[in-house]
Amino acid sequence: MTQTNPAPEGVQVHPMALLETPHVGAGSRVWAFCHVLPGARIGRDANLCDHVFIENDVVLGDRVTVKCGVQLWDGVRIEDDVFIGPNVTFSNDPFPRSKQRPERFVETRVRAGASIGSGxxxxPGVTIGAGALVSDxxxxxxxxxxxAIVAGNPAYITGYANTPEVTLPGPGLAVSQAGAAVxxxxxxxxxxxxLPKIVDLRGALSFGEIGAHLPFTPERFFMVYDVPSREVRGEHAHRACHQFLVCVKGSLGIVVDDGERRDQVTLDSPQLGLHIPPMVWGIQYQFSPDAVLLVLASDRYEAGDYIRNYDEFLAEVRGGAKA
Structure with missing residues (x-):
């Protein structure tokens, strides 16, 4: 296999690779038996390992690693700092037919800093979010x-990267013990x-009072229940509304994210409440089959108060920090 054109300046190309595109950033390395078609665009410091094939309408960002045995087809967009493990399979046509080329291939995007495990x-058409991890x-x-960290077939969320799980003082009764700090x-x-707990022969009672426990006066409440355990709820922030969450039955996981730092909390007791203020991204997942989540809100429903796109959330958070 021979190089048809001189390698771009600053690019290392193995003698047994076929690099047809001139659009390769300095510091990139193209190893043996790679074939990159003329229209592909490769960023700086990329590492294309043995037996990688890249079609024309493919864009790779800077510092991307593509391990052995990967094919990137037309319509694939890989952003900066992405890792693609060996033998990962992409596709770009949800209903392929022999010798029938669609007018436009579906675009598949892997956002900055994401990693995809081997195999x-x-x-086609999915977006893998920034910083996400797709398991082997x-x-x-x-x-x-x-x-998000996903695994399985079909893939479902098992956790979140760089999100420490908060250690609580034990489920159930332990949170109500005197002196037990959260x-x-x-x-x-x-x-x-x-939240307080009162127990007598008639049963147990937990409550919250405005000011003492609730940091706002509720204008609305809603409940979430019968959620399939693998499904994710929430995934949004509010511009003005405060929320107070109590799992009155069962358990679920909550991720709170201010754009720089994240925490994961397991709510598994009606004695524990979580206050999520405005401009904090919230995610609800890992519902137990019997979970019932009560949410108290400081404001009535207003569609314009919701931020449902994480990129938009980050832009508003960072814009507010600069103001």
Missing amino acids: ATIR GAVVTRDVPPN PELQARGARLHR
Whole structure:
């Protein structure tokens, strides 16, 4: 195999590679038996390992690693600092036919800093969010949220990257014990609250009072229940509305994210409340089959108060920090 054109300046190309595109950034390395077609665009400091094939309408950002046995087809967009493990499979046509080329291939995007483990399969048209991790062998059929860790077939969320799980003083009765403190959270403004518990022969009662436990006066409440355990709820922030969450039955996981720091909390007792202030991204997942989540809100429903896109959330958070 011989190089048809001189290698771009500053690019290392193995003698047994075929690099047809001139659009390769300095510091990139193209190893043996790679074939890169003329229209592809490769960023700086990329590492294309043995037996990688890249079609024309493919864009790779800077510092991307593509391990052995990967094919990147037309429509694939890989942003900066992405890792693609060996034998990951991409596709770009949800209904392929021999010798029938669609007018436009479906675009599949892997956002900055994401990683895809070996042998994973990525269906056409999905977006893998920034910082996400696709585990080895996963079959990704839907978009993966930013920072999510997914596994299985079909892939489902098992956790969130760089998100420490807050250690609570034990489930159930332990949170009501005298002197049992709840830990502080890293996410700006988010806070756990220990709620009282009263027990007698008639049963147990837990309550909260405005001012003493609730940091705002509720204008609305809603409940979430009958959620399939693998499904994710929430995934949004509010511009003005405060929320107070109590799991009155069962358990679920909550991620709070201020754009810089994240925490994961397990709510598994009606004696524990979580205050999520405005401009903190919240995610609800890992519901137990019997979970019932009560949410108290400081404001009535207003569609314009919701931020449902994580990139938009980050832009508003950073814009507010600069103001």
